[in-house]
Amino acid sequence: MAAGGPASELIMFIVAILVAGSVAGALAYVTNDIAHGINDRGAMLADRLRTDFAIINDPNHIPVDTGTSPPTYTFYIKNVGKEIIPFTSDAVQVFIDGNLVPASQLSFEDTGGNTITSLQPYQVGVIKVQYDLTSGHTYTITVVLENGVKRSLVFTAP
């Protein structure tokens, strides 16, 4: 009994340290996760605030190529923000009057006609949209980026 006292004290001490260590470890894990989340959310919000673009077409003169079926309309996108804009069919969605234009009917190019994947600040990119529109009718094109920033242009189909 005299020897059991210190041994049980030691066992209790070890158990207490293990329990406290486990709690501290779990706290550290959860805290790290939350800290990463805060950083990610902050970076995402900052990215959204620094992203801006404009559809710079003349709404009464949209270039159209009637040699394709359906016709191909050309829209010019200017990056007026501070961030590089991902410029692919995976990252950018195009709606015409609320209807999503399938990625297969979109192409993303620079002003020289070469396929590009991103838009540098102040660069102008071209989105070519193959879509059936009625000449003389007014439509709204909405371009949505991967971070949710969107711009719309009301235009008359040529």
Next chain:
Amino acid sequence: MGFSVSASAAIIFISFLMVAGTLYTAWDNAYANVQAAQEYWYEMRLSQLNTLSSLDAENSSVSTGTDSGGNQYYNLTLAIQSNGVTLYVPHWSGTYDGKLVTLNNVDDDNVGFLSDYGYLLPGNSIQLNVTYIPLNENEHSIKITFDNGCWLLINWYYNTTEKVVYVNTSRGCPMEVS
């Protein structure tokens, strides 16, 4: 028993301190990042709200000519004036009759600045040449988009009877429509 309690309490207390330190550092980083981005956003919106551009009619001009094939044309010089914030001209973009044009070179697409411009200060104007426009009464348009996304749209046609150019301008800035 007492030592076990105080040791484990110390571990928990230290871990709480570390939690607070980690969370504060993360919050501080995120806050600084968002704050900087927010300042940029405010600057951009203020720039757009204070962008005011117009056509300076006094410094605009028109001239006519005949090319080697005998076709008559007219050249138009449009003076674009800033009545608002300072604008950085090399970052401007333009469309002429709907098609994208390079503004720094007149030879490739008949549209270009009169010289190499840098900043356009408030009250000043810059001159943009549009050349070899067929001499008829067809309407033409140029849309200039500035570095902050605001634009100036200029429509005109040549009145062959009165031999003058009638110009109409409109302007705006990109705003989200939802």
